[in-house]
Amino acid sequence: MSALWIAVAVWLAAWALNVWLAGRAASRSRLGKMLVPIIFGATVLVLWEGLVRGLNVAPVILPPPSAIAAKIATSLPVLWQDFAQTILKGAIPGFLIGAGAAFVVAIAIDRSPFLQKGLLPVGNFVAALPIVGLAPILVMWFGFDWQSKAAVVVVMVFFPILVNMVAGLQASERMQRDLMATWGASYWQTLVKLRLPAAMPFIFNGLKIASTLALIGAIVAEFFGSPVYGMGFRISTEVGRLGLDMVWAEIAVAALAGSALYGLVSLIERWVTFWHPSQRH
């Protein structure tokens, strides 16, 4: 039981430390801003470790973080192979293809009211299909390898980006479009110089939603057939072998990859839409 009490003591001490830090001017510095969440994260891990050890929780139910870290350290080549298969080959190409397709279709919809009436409902319909129904079909169509995973990701990310971009293209003000008209601007000039820049905050909202969906899609699609590697494959087989520490190791990798992808999109967003009130500092 001593591990439990140590964990609780560490938790309370770290809590007090963070409260103290947050009240000081130092917490507004760059270092202070990073220190508080790092202490919090470390506390969660210590508490987790202490609870699991102190209460003798079975590793199948919840392994301690130290066991997960040890598993990660000893299976780096496997984790890297799975990461490359699922994220680098499945999620990211699917995300890029889906985003590119949504971009082109959004402009086509914008050009033609006919497509607006016809394509948006179809997109809506596809988005409403459950992923567990769609994934096996796409695996049948595109094979077991990463191509079918990328296809699932394309389907998943396409609609949120499309809807956001179609909304974004309406975001420019009437006065701004009138101005373009008074200068005799063409459709494409108005699109490139006014409507696309004005749509960027919307487009990035769609991209951020899609970046997490891409990860989910690539992992879940592997449940329905894959080569003998990949994060989804590993999770489903290790669950069957009660290798829960490996499942947690994959979850840790997935969480890191998802955060990194989201962070990257947010970073590009800050750079592109620096002018938007939500990004001005």
Place this chain on the structure above:
Amino acid sequence: MKDTQAGAPVIEAKGLNLVFQTADGPVQALKDVNLTVNRGDFVSFIGPSGCGKTTFLRCIAALEHPTGGTLTVNGMSPDEARRKRAYGYVFQAAGLYPWRTIAGNIKLPLEIMGFDKAEQDRRVSQVLELVELKGFGKKFPWQLSGGMQQRASIARALAFDADILLMDEPFGALDEIVRDRLNEETLKLWARTEKTIGFVTHSIPEAVYLSTKIVVMSPRPGRITDIIDSPLPKERPLDIRDSREFIEIAHRVREGLRAGHHED
């Protein structure tokens, strides 16, 4: 070469009508509007909201299309004039693009019209000086005050050097003090550039102070009730607003506005 001389007609409206089809049935926005604006005129359109003053300006700019009568700008249809970049338009709000710097905003119409790079830069610095915003070219719009933003939007309308400047309540959202300053600057600008200016306002002192010709309009249906040629000299210090002539013109404008209301 006759039509480039001062005093030649630039904008001519004859029997102009505009009916909007709305959900509540047709609305007569303009009824039988006859007006000639000559080169170098400063024409103000004044009237209560719904009198069609903005609509008339938008017709000149080909942003609205009349349903009856004739309207010519520089002897062409408004649409042709728009494509020939006959005018610069200043809206009530500055409408600067926040992702572009002030200089970038002024450059935008020049990019669209295909001016080369060196010419763009030359014109930007020229108009920035004209509206007294020299040194603010690299700022973004949101870093400037409302008055400065509106001056930047005027610079943008001047950059491609159209003969006609159409201004739709450009200072309506600004406070009295800033408005006075910008009115003075607008007059200076008009004197220096010798442009023809169409100016929509709902302020009687602003209309009388600025204009050589005041067009009084009234609503339901939108129509012209009086056209006043101002006897004030071209040089107008701000305190001209206390002179007798000024007060007399203002009185006549007010009477015209009231007469329009009586007919309701």
